[in-house]
Amino acid sequence: xxxxxxxxxxxxxxxxxxxxxxxxxxxxxxxxxxxxxxxxxxxxxxxxxxxxxxxxxxxxxxxxxxxxxxxxxxxxxxxxxxxxxxxxxxxxxxxxxxxxxxxxxxxxxxxxxxxxxxxxxxxxxxxxxxxxxxxxxxxxxxxxxxxxxxxxxxxxxxxxxxxxxxxxxxxxxxxxxxxxxxxxxxxxxxxxxxxxxxxxxxxxxxxxxxxxxxxxxxxxxxxxxxxxxxxxxxxxxxxxxxxxxxxxxxxxxxxxxxx
Numbered sequence: 001x002x003x004x005x006x007x008x009x010x011x012x013x014x015x016x017x018x019x020x021x022x023x024x025x026x027x028x029x030x031x032x033x034x035x036x037x038x039x040x041x042x043x044x045x046x047x048x049x050x051x052x053x054x055x056x057x058x059x060x061x062x063x064x065x066x067x068x069x070x071x072x073x074x075x076x077x078x079x080x081x082x083x084x085x086x087x088x089x090x091x092x093x094x095x096x097x098x099x100x101x102x103x104x105x106x107x108x109x110x111x112x113x114x115x116x117x118x119x120x121x122x123x124x125x126x127x128x129x130x131x132x133x134x135x136x137x138x139x140x141x142x143x144x145x146x147x148x149x150x151x152x153x154x155x156x157x158x159x160x161x162x163x164x165x166x167x168x169x170x171x172x173x174x175x176x177x178x179x180x181x182x183x184x185x186x187x188x189x190x191x192x193x194x195x196x197x198x199x200x201x202x203x204x205x206x207x208x209x210x211x212x213x214x215x216x217x218x219x220x221x222x223x224x225x226x227x228x229x230x231x232x233x234x235x236x237x238x239x240x241x242x243x244x245x246x247x248x249x250x251x252x253x254x255x256x257x258x259x
Contacts, residue, residue, distance in 0.1 A: 002135045003156045019132025024053055027125030034191065035117050045117065048107050052096040052118075059095020060087025067234050089126065090212070090238045112198035119204040120187035127180035134173035137163035141170025142220035150174070162221075170218040179211050198253045206246025213239040 006013040028049050032042035064087045100118075104111050133139045137157025141150075149168035157163035183204070191200050216236045227237050 001137050001152055001154050001157060003137055003154055003160070005135075015135035016132040016138070019135065020129055023125040023128035023132070026128060027121040028053075030124060031118060031121040034120065034188070038113075038117060038191075040113070040117060044107060044109070045114070048100075048103060048109065048114070049118065049121075051103055052099055055099035056092035056096040057087065058092075059098075060089060060092030062095070063088040063091025063234070066091075088235065089129075090235050093122075094238070110197070112201065115201035116191060116197060116199070119201050120184050120191055123180045123187055123204065123208070124184040127177045127184060130173045130177035130180065134171070134177070137161055138221070139173050139176075140164065140220050141172035141175075141218050143167060144170045144218075146170070164220070169220055172215065172218050172220070175215050175218060176212075179215070180208075183207060183211075196253050196257050198249060202246045202249035202253065204246075205242045206250070209239040209242030209246060212236075213243070 002015050004012050005015040005018050028046050031049055032046050034042075035045045036042040067088065100115070101111075104114065130139075137152050137154055138161050140152065140163055145168055148171060150171045151168055152158075152163050152165050154163070155165070158165050186207075187200055187204055190203060213236050216233050216239070219233070227234060232240075
């Protein structure tokens with residue numbers, strides 16, 4: 001881990017911020033290339049995507065505040081700390097989907113084809129962002145004694161995020177990053193096959209929902225929120241909904257095509 005990428009004393013450049021910016025740039029760049037190749041307006045979709053990024057950042061922080069509401073109610077000033085926090089990805093994803101539905105009419109874009117062309121780049125950006133999580137020390141895993149367990153050692157991460165130090169933990173950010181890189185490759189290849197509109201997006205939310213639901217069992221940080229008496233995390237509940245929606249969307253597309 002390496003929370004601070006560059007430290008000039010009077011100025012510090014956080015690794016997470018750099019990786020997050022890199023994730024956005026790479027995701028939008030690949031989006032533009034894919035859109036242009038598909039005969040869509042890549043520049044328009046990049047502009048559309050930028051708005052989704054803004055709403056995603058807001059949504060990620062709002063869900064972070066929601067799952068930690070008792071702490072923020074006790075100390076409202078600590079909400080300012082969310083400015084440098086990444087937030088909860090699924091909160092950002094849901095906010096981006098809502099924003100997309102609203103903005104599609106403004107940009108006069110077709111809904112399902114737009115979601116399809118966006119999906120591979122979303123997975124790629126997420127994969128890069130998780131590397132930032134690893135460097136920052138957030139989203140750490142549960143204790144484990146596996147050969148690939150990792151140990152955090154940075155006092156900066158411990159002070160800023162409460163990262164447990166000198167413990168063998170599941171490398172959750174690595175799991176998530178590797179999965180999302182693989183998901184990007186799969187979705188990009190699937191998109192090139194030109195499936196029915198909506199299939200790529202449905203595949204994304206279905207596979208991501210399944211993976212996130214399972215990977216949550218390897219998480220160790222308590223800053224996730226829990227439901228059903230602690231049986232599931234907030235992210236697992238949302239992931240279960242994504243699995244249902246993704247499956248339903250595939251069924252609906254198949255029936256519509258058959259009709």
